[in-house]
Amino acid sequence: MQGPRPVVLSGPSGAGKSTLIKKLFKDYENIFGFSVSHTTRQPRPGEVNGKDYHFVTREEMKKEIDAGEFLEHAEFSGNMYGTSKAAVQAVQAQNQICVLDVDIQGVKNIKRTDLNPIYISVQPPSMDVLEKRLRDRQTETEESLLKRLSAARVDLELSKEPGLFDLVIVNDDLEKAYSELKEVLLKEIQKTQESRKS
Numbered sequence: 234m235q236g237p238r239p240v241v242l243s244g245p246s247g248a249g250k251s252t253l254i255k256k257l258f259k260d261y262e263n264i265f266g267f268s269v270s271h272t273t274r275q276p277r278p279g280e281v282n283g284k285d286y287h288f289v290t291r292e293e294m295k296k297e298i299d300a301g302e303f304l305e306h307a308e309f310s311g312n313m314y315g316t317s318k319a320a321v322q323a324v325q326a327q328n329q330i331c332v333l334d335v336d337i338q339g340v341k342n343i344k345r346t347d348l349n350p351i352y353i354s355v356q357p358p359s360m361d362v363l364e365k366r367l368r369d370r371q372t373e374t375e376e377s378l379l380k381r382l383s384a385a386r387v388d389l390e391l392s393k394e395p396g397l398f399d400l401v402i403v404n405d406d407l408e409k410a411y412s413e414l415k416e417v418l419l420k421e422i423q424k425t426q427e428s429r430k431s
C-alpha cells in the first residue's frame with residue numbers, strides 16, 4: 234500500500250512555518266515525521282544537529298549533491314539548503330506523514346519529482362508584521378534580517394502563481410492558522426491513524 238502523502242510547508246522566513254510544524258508534532262506525536270534538511274548556515278541557540286537540520290559545510294554538501302543524494306537544493310540568503318533523499322525515506326519508512334519546510338525554489342524543484350505532496354504556503358498578514366516577528370525572534374543579524382525581508386517580497390510575489398499551492402494560510406491569529414492547517418491535513422491524519430490500528 235502507498236504511504237501517506239507528504240506535506241510541503243513554504244512561505245517567507247518568519248511567516249510561522251516552524252511554529253505551526255511544532256504544534257502539529259506536539260498534538261500528533263508519531264503521525265508526522267520531519268524531513269531534516271541539510272544547511273550550511275550556523276545553528277541558532279537551541280537548534281540540534283540532526284533534529285532541526287543537518288549542519289554541514291559547503292564542501293560536504295556539494296559533494297553529496299554531486300553524488301546524487303539530494304531530492305532538491307537551493308541557495309537562500311547566502312546559505313545552501315537541501316532535502317536529502319534519505320531524509321524523506323527515513324520518515325516514509327516509519328509510515329509517517331513526511332513534513333518538509335522548504336523555500337519557494339524547493340517547491341518548484343519538488344514539483345519536478347514524483348513526491349506528490351500537498352503544497353501549503355504560510356504567509357504573514359503584512360510585511361510590517363513579518364518584520365516585527367523576525368526582529369522579535371532575535372535570531373538574525375541586521376544584514377540577515379534585511380536579506381530575509383527582501384527574499385520575502387520575492388516569495389510573496391512568486392506565490393501568486395495559480396496552482397502553485399493547494400492552500401495559502403495567512404498566519405494572523407496562530408490558532409486560526411493552525412485550524413486551517415489541521416483541516417487540510419485531516420484526511421491524511423485519519424488514514425495514518427487508521428493504518429496504525431490494523
Ligand SMILES: Nc1nc2c(ncn2[C@@H]2O[C@H](COP(=O)(O)OP(=O)(O)O)[C@@H](O)[C@H]2O)c(=O)[nH]1
Nearest residue numbers: 246247270306307309314315316334335336339
Ligand atoms: N529549498 C529548500 N529550502 C529550505 C530547506 N530547509 C529550509 N529551507 C528554507 O530556507 C529558508 C531559511 O530557513 P532558516 O534558515 O531555518 O530560517 P527561518 O525560516 O527564518 O527559520 C526557509 O524559507 C526554509 O523554508 C530545504 O531543504 N530546501
Ligand SMILES: Nc1ncnc2c1ncn2[C@@H]1O[C@H](COP(=O)(O)OP(=O)(O)O)[C@@H](O)[C@H]1O
Nearest residue numbers: 246247248249250251252366370404405406407
Ligand atoms: N500567529 C502569530 N502571531 C504572533 N507571532 C507569531 C505567530 N506565528 C509565529 N509567530 C512568531 O513569529 C516568529 C517567526 O515564526 P517561525 O515559526 O520561526 O517562522 P518560520 O519558521 O516561518 O521562519 C517566531 O518568533 C514565532 O514565535
